[in-house]
Amino acid sequence: MSIVIKNGTVLSSTGASAADVLIEGERVAALAMPGGLAEQWSAHAERVIDATGKYVLPGGIDAHTHMEMPFGGTNASDTFETGTTAAAWGGTTTIIDFAKQEKGSSLLSTLDSWQQKADGNCAIDYAFHMIVSDVNETTLKEMRTCVDSGVNSFKMFMAYPGALYSTDGEILLAMQQATETGSMIMMHAENGIAIDELAKQAVNSGRTEPVQHGFTRPPELEGEATHRAISLAQVTKAPLYIVHLSAAQALAEVASARNDGQNVFAETCPQYLYLSVEDLAKPGFEGAKYVASPPLRDKSHQPDLWRGLRTNDLSVVSTDHCPFCYVEQKELGRADFRLIPNGMPGVEHRMDLLHQGVVAGEISLARWVELTSTTPARMFGLYPRKGVIAPGADADIVVYDPQARQTLSAATHHMNVDYSAYEGFALTGQAETVLSRGRVLVDAGEFHGAPGHGRFLERELCQYLN
Structure with a gap:
């Protein structure tokens, strides 16, 4: 499936930039400045996600x-x-x-x-x-x-x-x-x-x-x-x-x-x-x-x-x-x-x-x-497959609304536990759309995932050892 995430601010561990993201199947295929090339992608994509005013992060x-x-x-x-x-x-x-x-x-x-x-x-x-x-x-x-x-x-x-x-x-x-x-x-x-x-x-x-x-x-x-x-x-x-x-x-x-x-x-x-x-x-x-x-x-x-x-x-x-x-x-x-x-x-x-x-x-x-x-x-040996939005990486991507307001509560969370340690906490920001390997799991308050989608990851050694 081909998905384009457009008009968002792509975040990384080194900064932020305006960019559109092309997803092909389970991987990130390309990033491009808004306009030109990204418009061509959108014309042929099976789905376009408009991330205007949103962060796009791994x-x-x-x-x-x-x-x-x-x-x-x-x-x-x-x-x-x-x-x-x-x-x-x-x-x-x-x-x-x-x-x-x-x-x-x-x-x-x-x-x-x-x-x-x-x-x-x-x-x-x-x-x-x-x-x-x-x-x-x-x-x-x-x-x-x-x-x-x-x-x-x-x-x-x-x-x-x-x-x-x-x-x-x-x-x-x-x-x-x-x-x-x-x-x-x-x-x-x-x-x-x-x-x-x-x-x-x-x-x-x-x-x-x-x-x-x-x-x-x-x-x-x-x-x-x-x-x-x-x-x-x-x-x-x-x-x-x-x-x-x-x-x-x-x-x-x-x-x-x-x-x-x-x-x-x-x-x-x-x-x-x-x-x-x-x-x-x-x-x-x-x-x-x-x-x-x-x-x-x-x-x-x-x-x-x-x-x-x-x-x-x-x-x-x-x-x-x-x-x-x-x-x-x-x-x-x-x-x-x-x-x-x-x-x-x-x-x-x-x-x-x-x-x-x-x-x-x-x-x-x-x-x-x-x-x-x-x-x-x-x-923990998952990079660059995980942890970054870059060509070749798994399309694990969050479209995040930094202006959203939410209040944490056991009445609305999805964890299988009868209380919230943060009951009543008023927060700014919330994930709006969540993709795992190119599959939309969460979108606009609805869950589209399923057990069995997740895969076991064999890990390489730590990259920080000197």
């Missing part, structure tokens, strides 16, 4: 989601079908999800299991990272096989002792393997041993409400773990990517390592830019809606995070989308905050929430595209 890439993830005796409420459909509504056209290794299982069987969950069910393209929770000789060998299969990033945890936690020695072994293969170690950096002790003390003293989740995971313990992960990466010369960074202390460690030339990268998430411990402290059990790890911080951390986004010490904005319904799931921890499933919904709103940073002057339009699409594509 589809978003959410590099951190957890569809159907088991946690705390339950599963994330979004399936690959519902989660990827919601992502498309918000202008995200690729997700990278996490295949979670259980203790005693192999990486390869884990990957096969997650492939079966996703295959035929995704409305947009998808890839995987591996969660490594059982470091042994077999796992280390299988890391190399995963790389050969296009899955070349491995998440480890310094938190959750007894479940996902890895010792420093296990982390060092995995990092050594990553150094040999050129793959990426992703780190959940919180000192889980100390956190569990603080949490036990809180419960033993009768402090069981949701806000204690934040109080027992202080920012200093995120900073300490980040420093320790960076030190291990320095010893092993492994690339390191800190996931869902929330605290100024952790950001300072990342910035210092990057200033020293180390291959250390980090992401943050919209919840850390817009929400705070005040939400965790909402009366009754309402704060449970905002329980995630790392926890929401005091608002004083937010200016540092925005600065980190401008300086590139924070390179990516992902969601850590891991939704659990308030009723029946979050309520598992009503008597003990330690039992509240950790995670929040957000895959549908990432592009819009970060656009508010453009509106407020925190970041530029080019940086918006870079953080949400181009850098994730380069970081």
Whole structure:
């Protein structure tokens, strides 16, 4: 099918320009200045999309989601079908999800299991990272096989002792393997041993409400773990990517390592830019809606995070989308905050929430595209197929109305969860038309996609390694 997007402002990580876009089949065929050549395209196209007054940008890439993830005796409420459909509504056209290794299982069987969950069910393209929770000789060998299969990033945890936690020695072994293969170690950096002790003390003293989740995971313990992960990466010369960074202390460690030339990268998430411990402290059990790890911080951390986004010490904005319904799931921890499933919904709103940073002057339009699409594509081996509007790239394109007004609400979102973490937020800007590989998924408030359109993406190595 031939589609022309005309009269729009095409955005990239380097700037903006007036251009028309020709799509042939699943790929971008050409770009041209408005007029002449573009008019010829329009005369023969099967569809012409008028983007007057709109931005035309590459589809978003959410590099951190957890569809159907088991946690705390339950599963994330979004399936690959519902989660990827919601992502498309918000202008995200690729997700990278996490295949979670259980203790005693192999990486390869884990990957096969997650492939079966996703295959035929995704409305947009998808890839995987591996969660490594059982470091042994077999796992280390299988890391190399995963790389050969296009899955070349491995998440480890310094938190959750007894479940996902890895010792420093296990982390060092995995990092050594990553150094040999050129793959990426992703780190959940919180000192889980100390956190569990603080949490036990809180419960033993009768402090069981949701806000204690934040109080027992202080920012200093995120900073300490980040420093320790960076030190291990320095010893092993492994690339390191800190996931869902929330605290100024952790950001300072990342910035210092990057200033020293180390291959250390980090992401943050919209919840850390817009929400705070005040939400965790909402009366009754309402704060449970905002329980995630790392926890929401005091608002004083937010200016540092925005600065980190401008300086590139924070390179990516992902969601850590891991939704659990308030009723029946979050309520598992009503008597003990330690039992509240950790995670929040957000895959549908990432592009819009970060656009508010453009509106407020925190970041530029080019940086918006870079953080949400181009850098994730380069970081995780999808560029130039994804993350850019250029000849030969997949036609993953968002026509975005920067003047649209919307109010976020559980009543109108498409995620399979019974609350919105951003209930009542009034936003400026909204995706109007969303294309994935040349197929229109969302247009003028209607969904035209279908499960099974999304394809598994084998990824190359990170493009930022020196």
